[in-house]
Amino acid sequence: MELIYxxxxxxxxxxxxxxxxxxxxxxxxxxxxxxxxxxxxxxxDKMAFFSDALGHSAFTGIAIGVLLGLRxxxxxxxxxxxxxxxxxxxxxxxxxxxTDTIISVFSSISIALGIVILxxxxxxxxxxxxxxxxxxxxxxxxxxxxxxxxxxAYIIWSKIYNNLLLVSINPSLAASRGINCKLYENIFVVMxxxxxxxxxxxxxxxxxxxxxxxxxxxxxxxxxxxxxxxxYALAIxxxxxxxxxxxxxxxxxxxxxxxxxxxxxxxFATLLMKxxxx
Amino acid sequence: MHIKKLASLxxxxxxxxxxxxxLRYEDNIISASFYPMYLIGSEIAKDSGIxxxxxxxxxxxxxxxxQLTTGNIRQLSHSDVLIINGGGMEDSFIEKASENSGIRIIxxxxxxxxxxxxxxxxxxxxxxxxxxxxxxxxxxxxxxxSLQAEAIAHGLAEIYPEKEVLxxxxxxxxxENCHILKEKYDFSxxxxxxxxxxxxAFEFFCEENNxxxxxxxxxxxxxTPSAKELASVAKEAKHLGVSAIFAANDGGKIYxxxxxxxxxxxxxxxxxxxxxxxxxxxxxxxxxxNLSLIKELFENE
Numbered sequence: 307m308e309l310i311y312x313x314x315x316x317x318x319x320x321x322x323x324x325x326x327x328x329x330x331x332x333x334x335x336x337x338x339x340x341x342x343x344x345x346x347x348x349x350x351d352k353m354a355f356f357s358d359a360l361g362h363s364a365f366t367g368i369a370i371g372v373l374l375g376l377r378x379x380x381x382x383x384x385x386x387x388x389x390x391x392x393x394x395x396x397x398x399x400x401x402x403x404x405t406d407t408i409i410s411v412f413s414s415i416s417i418a419l420g421i422v423i424l425x426x427x428x429x430x431x432x433x434x435x436x437x438x439x440x441x442x443x444x445x446x447x448x449x450x451x452x453x454x455x456x457x458x459a460y461i462i463w464s465k466i467y468n469n470l471l472l473v474s475i476n477p478s479l480a481a482s483r484g485i486n487c488k489l490y491e492n493i494f495v496v497m498x499x500x501x502x503x504x505x506x507x508x509x510x511x512x513x514x515x516x517x518x519x520x521x522x523x524x525x526x527x528x529x530x531x532x533x534x535x536x537x538y539a540l541a542i543x544x545x546x547x548x549x550x551x552x553x554x555x556x557x558x559x560x561x562x563x564x565x566x567x568x569x570x571x572x573x574f575a576t577l578l579m580k581x582x583x584x
Numbered sequence: 585m586h587i588k589k590l591a592s593l594x595x596x597x598x599x600x601x602x603x604x605x606x607l608r609y610e611d612n613i614i615s616a617s618f619y620p621m622y623l624i625g626s627e628i629a630k631d632s633g634i635x636x637x638x639x640x641x642x643x644x645x646x647x648x649x650x651q652l653t654t655g656n657i658r659q660l661s662h663s664d665v666l667i668i669n670g671g672g673m674e675d676s677f678i679e680k681a682s683e684n685s686g687i688r689i690i691x692x693x694x695x696x697x698x699x700x701x702x703x704x705x706x707x708x709x710x711x712x713x714x715x716x717x718x719x720x721x722x723x724x725x726x727x728x729x730s731l732q733a734e735a736i737a738h739g740l741a742e743i744y745p746e747k748e749v750l751x752x753x754x755x756x757x758x759x760e761n762c763h764i765l766k767e768k769y770d771f772s773x774x775x776x777x778x779x780x781x782x783x784x785a786f787e788f789f790c791e792e793n794n795x796x797x798x799x800x801x802x803x804x805x806x807x808t809p810s811a812k813e814l815a816s817v818a819k820e821a822k823h824l825g826v827s828a829i830f831a832a833n834d835g836g837k838i839y840x841x842x843x844x845x846x847x848x849x850x851x852x853x854x855x856x857x858x859x860x861x862x863x864x865x866x867x868x869x870x871x872x873x874n875l876s877l878i879k880e881l882f883e884n885e
Binding site: 321323324325326327330434435438439440442443551554555556558559560561 | 808809810811812813814815818835838839841842845846
């Protein structure tokens, strides 16, 4: 880590004097590609609300952690998000109501349950920092956890991407080729749950979904092939993450929200480009 | 048929709420506005046979924006007396609380009106960066807590005159315990150290223990400090030669830790006594723990 710090110190920026900014910078370098990758499929699959629901479930995850007396609620957050994700997929497949209704029901339940448990005895204020998050408080051990997730995600992605894409475009064709659609969907759900829960503390429940969806949505506007789509999403994710962090330092604003605003600007720019391309 | 099923489904939870409402109150209750008052009040009302209850939940922290819940109002309506910290701490709800059935209020900071005037010049030298007006977190100083205990004992003696002797002897025990802690942790022979505090409760605690708070950085629970702010605090703390960062186990802790790691000084997590611990601790055991952390700090200097 010291070596990375030394290299970053060589950069001619004032903010690189501070260790917490270096940590935030490295975290952005790792989170952005992870979210860009998962975002491509979430946008393809019309799952934007799904990942939003997962983000909201963080409160219930924390609450369960508090009830169980866990020191670090990440484990209970991960477990609850995975269970919630799988439950939504299961109920969605049963076809009892439209997908957005089901996701909305689960999302509402998970945020309400979390707030009810945490606000019992007036303790909610202690956890309200999760709403906006703060990447400036990220620690080296947490950065390594995200790096490990990033590496794992890229390895899994390289193995499952083709089948996952087929499942998302044409489930009947996928099934006729002997692909286990449920399995692939569930792997993707678990990946999103892990990525969201590991980083929600830094990005915030209110803004985390934008970081997942905006770079991919912007990339989709201007890309013609699947390769381009992935590459643009990654580039836009990295650019908006780093620019947002730097802007937040000089403009004295929240880092997570600044990153989201930068990617929103890029999204609208690509929207204009898209209409020109056509 | 369906309507009947639906109706019974809706009625069951209502019926259950009725059944589980098992809160019962004794005849005499002393209510304490929040946890520090509960801790000190418990020492004074010890063995009196009168139940003392905390009002604002032990998870609330400081009371600046606290609003009474229905449960609180119900408890207050059964209480003879409400012990408050005073100094503006309970301003957000004291009016509503005192509307209740002639409940009597003991202001534990009644001594400090004079106290603050006496020491006004001395205090203004320290400089306060927070904008909450006068700091009223008196209980973190043993001397101030003794005065609060005295006000509580005298107030309770007026309301329950038959127990005056007991309250007086509990007060003596309280003062004696404070004295023992002060003797055990006397830092006056050490060189004074400078700290940055991420909680405003420690001002009197530091004053009493030869520690100078050069800056109080109060983290609002609903906002996050920007990178620029953190950078300027780190810069200032380094420039002023701060020896440690103080914080409580609350929302400010992660920022305190970030600054402590940034400038390479220890982070000391002190207990402002506003939160109930997992193992129920007394006023003295909590203060003992706080002071032992300070002792370590002085010894490592």
